[in-house]
Amino acid sequence: MYRKQLTERKELPGFVWGSDSDFELNTLWKRELSESYRSVSDFPESFIPGRKEKSYLKTPGRNFGFSVPRDYFSLAGDDENDPIRLQFMPRSDEFKIKEYETSDPLGENQYKVTERLIHRYPDRALFIASDLCAMYCRHCFRRDYLAANPSPLLESEIEAAASYLKNHTEVKELIVSGGDPLILDDRKIANLLSSFRLVRPDIVFRIATRIPVVLPSRITTSLLKILSDFKPLFVITQYNHPLELTDRSVKAVKDLVNNGIPVMNQTVLLKDVNDSEDVLADLFQKLISFSIKPYYLFQGDLAAGTSHLRVPILRGIEIMKNLRTRISGLALPVYAVDLPMGGGKVPLTESFIDRISDNEVILKDGKGKEYAYPLESYPEGQG
Numbered sequence: 001m002y003r004k005q006l007t008e009r010k011e012l013p014g015f016v017w018g019s020d021s022d023f024e025l026n027t028l029w030k031r032e033l034s035e036s037y038r039s040v041s042d043f044p045e046s047f048i049p050g051r052k053e054k055s056y057l058k059t060p061g062r063n064f065g066f067s068v069p070r071d072y073f074s075l076a077g078d079d080e081n082d083p084i085r086l087q088f089m090p091r092s093d094e095f096k097i098k099e100y101e102t103s104d105p106l107g108e109n110q111y112k113v114t115e116r117l118i119h120r121y122p123d124r125a126l127f128i129a130s131d132l133c134a135m136y137c138r139h140c141f142r143r144d145y146l147a148a149n150p151s152p153l154l155e156s157e158i159e160a161a162a163s164y165l166k167n168h169t170e171v172k173e174l175i176v177s178g179g180d181p182l183i184l185d186d187r188k189i190a191n192l193l194s195s196f197r198l199v200r201p202d203i204v205f206r207i208a209t210r211i212p213v214v215l216p217s218r219i220t221t222s223l224l225k226i227l228s229d230f231k232p233l234f235v236i237t238q239y240n241h242p243l244e245l246t247d248r249s250v251k252a253v254k255d256l257v258n259n260g261i262p263v264m265n266q267t268v269l270l271k272d273v274n275d276s277e278d279v280l281a282d283l284f285q286k287l288i289s290f291s292i293k294p295y296y297l298f299q300g301d302l303a304a305g306t307s308h309l310r311v312p313i314l315r316g317i318e319i320m321k322n323l324r325t326r327i328s329g330l331a332l333p334v335y336a337v338d339l340p341m342g343g344g345k346v347p348l349t350e351s352f353i354d355r356i357s358d359n360e361v362i363l364k365d366g367k368g369k370e371y372a373y374p375l376e377s378y379p380e381g382q383g
């Protein structure tokens with residue numbers, strides 16, 4: 001089967017990990033990217049589209065293309081409801097658009113301060129470094145933006161953002177996102193990070209990328225060197241299912257961590273992918289075992305054509321409540337929703353505060369048992 005072929009490929013010369021030959025490694029990720037499946041005719045014969053997948057492929061007029069690296073594809077099972085397959089295979093459900101779904105579900109347009117810079121919170125800004133991805137996630141909230149008119153990152157767009165950051169020193173952190181920023185080549189990445197660092201020596205970088213999950217060969221020795229040169233720099237990945245923690249992917253994360261780059265993870269809560277306490281507990285525990293800190297669990301955004309992947313918000317709250325008493329605080333991310341119309345991210349925490357009286361607050365533990373904690377007050381003249 002196909003899974004086997006991949007194992008064989010890995011053993012070819014030039015597919016050796018940990019080699020110092022950047023050139024060889026660079027060739028590998030570019031080749032893997034170019035060999036991604038971009039249409040059903042690329043798939044191996046053993047792949048049989050399901051009913052909903054077939055129905056999508058037969059319908060003209062779809063606009064959000066698909067592309068999936070072979071390695072990630074090989075993780076998929078035979079059923080069209082497989083948790084991996086649901087993330088990369090389009091299906092007819094995408095044609096169903098709810099009246100509250102939009103092409104700009106986070107209301108980002110109103111916060112665009114330059115062509116590629118979104119400044120929504122006072123102390124952080126987000127730079128859209130690329131309009132391309134190694135894999136097009138079906139749940140993507142920027143799917144309409146990316147489909148609209150992908151264009152290469154221009155020098156003038158980097159300069160415009162750098163000039164804004166220079167004049168807005170209240171921005172302490174720059175999220176480099178996309179698309180996937182790590183799909184850019186090394187020179188472009190080094191160029192954009194240094195342009196920003198030059199005008200703002202103090203800025204903290206946060207690279208938001210799914211590449212360690214879907215194209216781990218991209219984490220080359222030369223990329224590690226570049227990223228290490230721009231610390232403080234955090235990498236935020238997106239693992240949505242424990243199956244995605246393959247040997248190659250974990251190796252890529254390990255390389256980041258061993259180079260002193262902290263790795264955090266944002267999971268998107270997805271129907272039939274990970275809307276289960278067992279799957280998420282397994283995922284989060286495995287993530288910390290590989291030194292990845294679960295940061296956010298996101299409620300699905302109201303992106304057009306993604307309702308079949310969304311989990312009812314009350315079910316999300318219930319899952320988190322159950323996880324809270326089951327897994328460690330370190331393994332537990334913050335469940336949050338990015339509010340429509342530009343409201344920003346807010347945590348969806350189940351409150352453990354039952355009521356507050358004159359002198360105490362009544363809290364409930366995970367089993368519903370009540371505990372009182374005194375309110376107290378600052379001593380006279382203080383606080």
Ligand SMILES: *Cc1c(COP(=O)(O)O)cnc(C)c1O
Pocket residue numbers: 118119120121124125126175345
């Ligand atoms: C998510 C996001 C951030 C970062 O928010 P955190 O809560 O700090 O992770 C910043 N800017 C924009 C536009 C975002 O969407």
